[in-house]
Amino acid sequence: MNPRRKQRLAVVGTVAVLVAGAIGLMLYALNDSIDLFYTPSEIIEGKNGQKPQIGQRLRIGGMVVPGTVSRDSESLAVSFDLVDTGPPVTVTYSGILPDLFREGQGIVATGVLVSQNAIKAQEVLAKHDEEYMPPELAEKMKGIRHVKPDNAGGQP
Known part of the structure; x- marks a missing residue:
């Protein structure tokens, strides 16, 4: 795999982890507000x-x-x-x-x-x-x- 592809994969993976973390934090924060x-x-x-x-x-x-x-x-x-x-x-x-x-x-x-x-x-x-x-x-x-x-x- 060439270095440019590795870099793209790392960026996409990092963004996916950050989005998943943000969604998890939002759900945790809203847990007390859900009726x-x-x-x-x-x-x-x-x-x-x-x-x-x-x-x-x-x-x-x-x-x-x-x-x-x-x-x-x-x-x-x-x-x-x-x-x-x-x-x-x-x-x-x-x-x-x-x-x-x-x-x-x-x-x-x-x-x-x-x-x-x-x-x-x-x-x-x-x-x-x-x-x-x-x-x-x-x-x-x-x-x-x-x-x-x-x-x-x-x-x-």
Whole structure:
């Protein structure tokens, strides 16, 4: 092999190693920022054979179980159960809930898994359109009917 070819091969090899190292460092840095999406059933039973670890940041989406919303009268703390097709998961949150939050409504919460069936949320989002549902959740919810709460407050 002539010297010019060796030099090109060395440069190409060095660039490949540097690019691979940069990608590895980016993935390592983003590891703490990645929030995986789970449904309540996937948290309890596992997703692709793996259960989330306690202390892991994640997003959970499901329907608020009617009758499970409990608010603390002294603070903004609230807890409620989320369900999809399986067992419920309890979500605790301290803060102002979105205006669209109500029982029987679909929500997405971002937080930390504190036990195998409880999440401490930092953010709660309520979906805007009543017909929209994430595709993964819509597939699992086919054929399941959720009762909407009565309009006891007199609001439209």
